[in-house]
Amino acid sequence: MDDSSPTSGRLFNGSISTIAFYTPARHRKVMALTIVTLQFHYGGCFVSNPTLSDLDEELLQARQSNIQEQVKEKTARVNLDEIPSGPVGIDAGFEDINKEKRRRFEGNLGGDDPYFDSSDPGSDISEDEGDPVENDEVVDPAPRKESTKIYFDPTAKKVLFQLYMVFLNHIEFREALQTYSIQKGVNIKLKPNEKERIRAKCNKKGCPWHILGSIDGNTGNFSVKTYFPVHKCFKRTRNKLCTPIWISKHYKERIMSEPTIKLHQIQFLIQKQYGLYVSKTSCRKAKLRVMNEHMGDFREEFARLYDYAEQLKTTNPETTVSIRTSKNTIPGKEVFMSIYICLGSLKIGWKEGCRRIIGLDGAFLKSVCKGELLSCISKDGNNQMYPIAWAVVDKETKDTWS
Template sequence: MYEEEEEKKVIIYATTEKITTLEDGVRIDESLGADMDTWENEYRLEDFEYGSDYCPSEDSYRSLDNEYEDEIDIEYEGEFYSHDKDDPKMDVGAQYPHVIAFRRALSHYAITHDFEFDLGQSEPTRVTATCANRECNWRIHAAVAEDGVTFVVRTLQEKHTCCGINKSGNKHANKAWIADRIVDDLRKEGDVSAKELKRRIEMNFGMSLSYNRVWKAKELAIEEIYGKWKDSLVQVGALKEEIMRRNPGSVVELKTQPEVGKERHFQRFFVALGACTSGFLIGCRPYIGIDVCHLKNKWPGVLASATAIDGNNWMYPVAYSVMEVESEDSWEWFLTALHKAIGMPHGLVISSDMQKGLQNAIEKVYPLAEHRECMRHLFSNFKKQYHGDLFKFGLWGAARTYSPTRFAAFINEIEAECPAAIQYLRKDHNKLWSRSKFETIAKCDNLTNNIAETFNNWITEERSKPVVDLIDSIRQKVMMKFEQRKRIARSLKGPLVPKVADYIKQISRSLGGYDLRRSTDHCAEVQKSGIRWDVNLEAQECSCRAWQVKGVPCVHAAVFISSLRNASWENYVDPYFKVARLRIAYANGIATMPSKGEWLTLDLGYKMLPPILKRPAGRPRKNRIKSCDEPKKRSHKCTRCGQFGHHRKTCKNAVPSQDGEGTSHGEINQKLKAKRVTSKGKAGSKKRACPPSIFKLLQEENI
């Protein structure tokens, strides 16, 4: 036994040359008398797999058998030491792949050891650096090796005796070094704000950085990940060809800005995968939500989407497109491509938020479609002018009711109090927004366009990528989502989808208080609290119209169905909500695609340039424009002194009156009361209280 263990230095080699490891662990040894020329002709590097049993780690090509490690010394031509970029070693003999790698490692080494250095020599073949503190004798010299590429540390003098300087910043923490630190975070997390990246670096390295430097470093890191901006759309033609070739039935459209010569600027790109369109036409309800969201990359374009809804109320992507701006022309181009992909299904419903130019585009391309307006956006605009419980409960009650009679009752109550509000709705919001006006073919009673908002939220991380990577990433997400839904649909048991099965269980527990009076085997009257509905099971109709619009039995029909012996609920549910139809929607899969470097090269006849950037006038906005119904931070204003930051009860400020003396609290209260009385008596006030008749209609609607 050794009294003291010897320290051994482990050297890890990496090489791009052919390795000297054969199958079954056989190694080249001088004692074997192997002919190297014969071996190189019979074995190639491609015959061996990385990470196999022949290699113990990714960083080492040493043999698995350590018995002869000390006896064999193999010369590797063009080798270099593998180094950790997060913890570089500045030792004599340390090797780096090239001069740039050494310079980056030297900068990171200086930052992590809290010092700065000056370059005495900085050439492609040699680099010499000394400590910026003249009293410190630290010095390092590295030069190129015999292969003309590898950089080797030749000399290293002294250790540092100077103090750390990182707290006030380090000149070596330039944008290139910062980009090298944040590139992995951007690869993993997608879009990370420059503010957050600045916070992470300052916390990890204990230094102070400017926001502008971090922002430029982020641009440099994004360029390293996705390539240069001017070359970001070179492969857009190959992407179009690859999608259409691998996915039969797909519709892919590319539009450029016409220019003279062999160069054109990108403008729009549309994708409708064949599996999505075919599944929508035969497996989903004819309902599409159209919406748009803004991109977060260098190009301030928009991403338009057409999203459907399957039988289980899941989001079903149909098509998406990248466009330069929201306009009537761009929307017409998008809808024309969508019409080419799905045609005009029977009973098609298009729901939207009334974007710029979209209404006119729908009337041109889909004149026969049922156009619905998102109720949430309608009410957000409506309450800017008319606010109060009367308009809130009255308008939402009119939107939620399925009965045309009750819709008219709600509207009449509002019109009796404020005729201008109804005139505003008829003029500016003349599309369908009430369930009482919905047709009964689509079997969807959605009042909002939330299904399209769901798609926008689903692709939030992808919106910061360049156009080609953005389109390919969305295709990949849709591919994975379809495969997941296909497995779920295959595993479902029972005839009905889970959402409908849960709905039937829920309404079956709330049938108390209803009286059933049967007329025939299929017709009956259902009554509660003096209100009566007639139900026809054979026609699947109820006088409340909820069954016809939704496609699933309402609570009144459930009372009749529950009274039947051995009744099967699946016979009274529309086929859209059955598991068989759900499986058809996800039957076709989306084809996989290799990396961009392996796509087919396509000659478009011209060079594709990035879109023309048009910066708007003025300073760019830092925060988005919030909707009027979003909560906003407000500073309280004191009603006594008029200053902000405190309440009247705690106000200690003296309030001068007209004669120069302070005003008492009693005088302030009298003035406030007089002001309230005056404001209440003003004519034309738009804030109205909700009358009892509105609440009565709401109670009857919930029966």
């Protein structure tokens, strides 16, 4: 192929050739003929194409000068002779990072504190005690919002109900209904009377009073769901809900303080306070319940007096215990008469550290079991009372003192 042909080109012996390409036929609507001129760089110099215009020639020269400047800058930045060929440490290239650091940072950090380098003396954290640490600021918590729920007070003297009142459980609700019925003097009927739901209605025909308590599905509390407080009936003098259990619970303190109270006295107390009549049988059961539960079975306790005496002698040497009984009072039974106790430690203490003074005194016992308490006391070195011995007898006589 001829080298001077405009449609072909080849490169040999450092010469420059021009290559022309024709566009396909489908692109001829845009441009009939596109000639791309390529310049080949050989030996570090460029040869211009004589077919270029003056403007293209200027752009080409500017591009050539820009490329040459970039090559020179890259060569100046990288000095191949200074790059170490051996093993390189982790601080390679950062040897001068700490030079003149004080001059660069001092006065430019802000604030009034002087600049300290990490190697300067006094720059480390001191272990000496400084100013005391101030207490944390105490912020009062936000006050709790008052609950809108109404809770039943079992210690209240008078029972009152309200809609949505909350009870501890169904037992407390049932006891409140029982006390309400007695205080109000009306008879009520509980139906249904279950763990999850209790409905109470006035037993008088035509009276609209009723109340319903059940467990709340959301909170699990036992609360009043329905309540109609209007009564259209008259008070009654008899109430089936005034049971011996209720009497023993509400008159426990009176029975314990006066164990010899008569049954008719209990009847009178209930009638005076609530206007109700209760039978003597209910009062007797209530009194026995209080005596057995809160005061114990004294008959069983008297039967173990000998065991009590042996226990005192075992745990406290030189103790003197004397029990006197009678088999003639009740034929076939041993009846307690008196007991004398003098502990060994009290006996030794009186001999070694008390004045030679003895005082005698007696007091009446006002409990379930009647009798008298005889005591023998002295005075110690601090002029205080010092018990020596005591005895429980049926009555104070010369025989019991001796």
